[in-house]
Amino acid sequence: MPTTYLDFEKPVADLESKLIELKKLAETTQVDVSEAVARLEDSIIQLRQDTAQNLTRWQRVQLSRHPDRPYTLDYIELMCEEFIELHGDRTVRDDPAMVGGFCNMDGQTVMVIGQQKGRNTKQRQQRNFGMANPEGYRKALRLMLLAQKFNKPIVTLIDTPGAFPGLEAEERGQGEAIARNLKEMFMLKVPVVCVVIGEGASGGALGIAIGDRVLMLENTWYSVISPENCSTILWRSWNFKEQAAEAMKITAKDMQMARLVDGIVEEPLGGAHLDHKTMAETLKKTILGHIKELQQLTPEERINQRIDKFCAMGVFSE
Structure with missing residues (x-):
């Protein structure tokens, strides 16, 4: 319980x-x-x-932030065997907010990368609340290119309130690091499956979310801005966050209807925080199913489909 x-x-x-x-x-x-x-x-x-x-859209936002909800390392522990974490961007330092490495998922070797929040105050400070610095995105890209070198699928787990907005992050090229990830992920020759497991906010989420399949767990959200910050900008107050969430249409169902994601992964009754093991089993089965489908395509077919999918987003006719 x-x-x-x-x-x-x-x-x-x-x-x-x-x-x-x-x-x-x-x-x-x-x-x-x-x-x-x-x-x-x-x-x-x-x-x-x-x-x-x-559930209202704001309540789903609350569930996505539930303190008992499984994080990236929880999923890795439950879904993977022989996980070997890899550190550092080979330029500045290692970013604890972004974790990744090779693992065995039911006999399939994959590179799994994701944002990691903390369970307590000390861990949250260490992980910077899941807000990655430029080094985190450069580490993620380094690991993706390593997976491509060995022809291994890539799985990214997205759970962040956004990229770290501090002055030092901007000085070290936060925008450039995310933009480079977007460009490079479009051209990856291996299958890429991206899953929003909690919060998917702004470029901080998008920096590891360009994939052949982009999925969302049932009680997650994905948007350019959080409801609180949207409320602050429009109403000069956080008190209208519920209205902002409704207007922004940021839930998994909203994203699927807008064709911005490819599927929704059902959570256990009440939310993923009530049954980590079942949630991890469901997610693993879903990920492996998509990887199997994608492996039937050639690298050129995957890249072309990936580009076409994202270029079609937001297109409409009158």
Whole structure:
């Protein structure tokens, strides 16, 4: 069970609290309450289903940031074997906000790269809250080119509130590093599968999100700006973030309808934070399925389809 409940999860939290009390009562009094427990468990499942079907866009943003949600290293641990992390951009330093390396995924060697947030204050400071510096994007590109050298598929896991906006990052070429990644990823000769596992904000996300397949988990968002910052710009206040999220249409369903992503990966009932293992198994199966499909194409076919797909975005006729 989750250690943290969001505001809209309070009715579920109340029922689960009653369930825990009922089970404790059964243990202490040796009274058979199995029927009551079963009814309560059914009620919890039904309430979670009703909640999931009526989530607002802002609530999905909240779920994408849930503190118990699995991060990149969690997925790597659950999906991969023999993960060998590779460090450094060979220019300045290693960026802990961007992790990557070769691993074995059910017999398929892949290069997995992703942004990593932290679980506690110390880790968040170390990982810079998942906001990569230029070195992170240059490290990601170095690893992608290494994967291409050995003809191995690339998987990127996107979860960032944006690239680090500090002065030092701009001085070291933040914009150039992201732009170079965009250019180079279009021309990669190996299959590339990109997955938004949490927040997909701005160029910080896009810097590792040019792929043959771009997927989103069910409770994630992908946009040029966060609802809070959009609200700040338009209304001079964060208080309109819910309205901003609705207007921006940033959820996985919105992105798929706009043909900006290629698919949605279903999460366990209630969200990925409730069942890391099941979520990882579902994601691994989905990734391997797409890699198998992409491996049937020649490098030239993949590159041409990749370019055509992104060039078609935003095109409309009157």
